[in-house]
Amino acid sequence: MVDAPEKQSPLRDLAMPRQIGTEANVELTERLCDSLVQVQAWPNSVGKVEKILKTLKRCVTMPSGPGRWLIEGEEEGLEEGLRRELTDDLGAVTGLTHARVVISISGPRATRVLASGIALDFDESNFAVGSTQLAHHHEIGLTIHRLAEDQFDLYVFTSLSRSFWQWIEKASAEYGCRIV
Amino acid sequence: MRLTCPYCGSRDHQEFTYRGDATAVRPALNNTSIDDHNAYIFDRSNPDGVHQELWNHTSGCRTHLVVERNTVTHEVLSCKPVGPFARKLK
The missing domain is CATH 3.30.70 (Alpha-Beta Plaits)
Known part of the structure; x- marks a missing residue:
């Protein structure tokens, strides 16, 4: 069996650690699945x-x-x-290890950021902690896993992840964002 | 317009892809009439009122649905799953 190629970040420079704005009400992280x-x-x-x-x-x-x-x-x-x-x-x-990248979003304004671009009811009565919802953002399919009230893992297609990151970073910048 | 997917719940219609008239019946495999096949592919009655349509939840669970919809008022009367998992979703 041929060894799987080494995993590479599809976001590369986009997800470089930095602070946007003075506050950090949203935290964004890129994660590659094992x-x-x-x-x-x-x-x-x-x-x-x-x-x-x-x-x-x-x-x-x-x-x-x-x-x-x-x-x-x-x-x-x-x-x-x-x-x-x-x-x-x-x-x-x-x-699908190489086909998806996980974009983690957390912080007191995380839900508001997601709700500003994803047509999904984020109220906990519809989207409980620990559950998963399927949705899209401008035709980019997303699998959203809610880890806590204000913490989500978004499984995004690797090939479309740079486009999605550009949106989520801009949407988060409004509230002050830290990329880690 | 919102459609209620039996798996994902109520969602915006932009998550779905329209797959055509759900009442069109494909001619039998041994039917060689070109007129019958032409009618199956191209001829649609375009009714004003209640109509059955096939939709696929492409941005969600990818389930095929038969949506009963009023083409004049856009009122959605029902969304029923079709395909091999339909019985489990009802």
Whole structure:
């Protein structure tokens, strides 16, 4: 098997640590996943796949559609492990480690920044802490995972991440932003 | 206009892609009539009133929906999932 290429930041210079404005009501960070995998179960094997996914350790499992999950693992090799467990008759496993970049946003104004550009109800009655929502910003698809009231991980397509970053940085600058 | 995706909930219609008339029926595979295939692809009745349309939640869960919509008032009467996962979403 050919080794996976070294992970590279798609944002590069854009995400250089700096302060924008005098305050820091929003904090932005770029994060590259150690392992990111999409699992799609077949309609008649959703239950079996769910049982297998529940046994995963040190992983964040985010539902992303009917019978579909996006799974981020803290260790490399998640994809190979899932391929062994999830045979072709149960579902499909797709490695997305290099296809997504995580943009983390936190701070007292984080929710307001996101709500200014993403048509989604960010109230906790609709978007609870720990849950995941799928949305888009100007045709750029986003998987949004809420980690705390004012802390989100946004899984963005690598190839469109520079464009999305330019928006989120400008939107955050209004409130004072620190890039770390 | 907002559509209620059975998986994601109420969302702006910009998250969805219009996929055409949901009432058009593809001719049988052994039907070689060029007129029937031409009618299936091109002929649409363009009704004013209640109409069934196919939409796909492209910026969300990617579920196909049959949306019953009034083409005059834009009132959305129902959004029903179709495809292999439809039974699980109802």
